[in-house]
Amino acid sequence: MIHYYAIVKGRVQGVGFRYFVQGEANNRGMKGWVRNTDEGHVELKVEGEQQAVHDFLETVRKGSPFSKVTDIQMEPLTELAYYKNFRIKG
Template identity: 40%
Template sequence: MTDDQRILGARISGRVQGVGFRAWTQGQARKLGLAGWVRNERDGTVAAVFAGPPAAVAAMVEHLWQGPPGASVSAVETWDENLADLPPEFRVTR
């Protein structure tokens, strides 16, 4: 990543599994031109990493608070990441 890029990790809590959250997140991230990934966690949360221009990453975090229809987001925890190996496109992982 260059200096004009930000890499952010996120953990989303609430009713976020079984409601299409991963596919919705992938669609939103791709619209914003972000790279990274999203996956379900065993504890019922959704984890993700977003990489791209800081404004686009910030917009994605705002989107996470809404989620897709059927989701009920109770928390979005974020932190800066320093990852070298990110997929060139945003994708759903397991």
């Protein structure tokens, strides 16, 4: 299991991006959360098996049909949070 934090920049608010991320996470068995930031970005934390998390983050990088991701900053976290599900916060 690995745990990642990511900030996604671009046209990612007001286009259903958080719901896209949640759907992808749930389809892949990921745990964590996603939310909008005050700066107009989307941030998320995700836990899961290494390859599944990397595949999930690559899908997030590509974005949804209505979004335009211009940058994603990813940071591995050293401790697991043991989330129960993947949800939209805030």
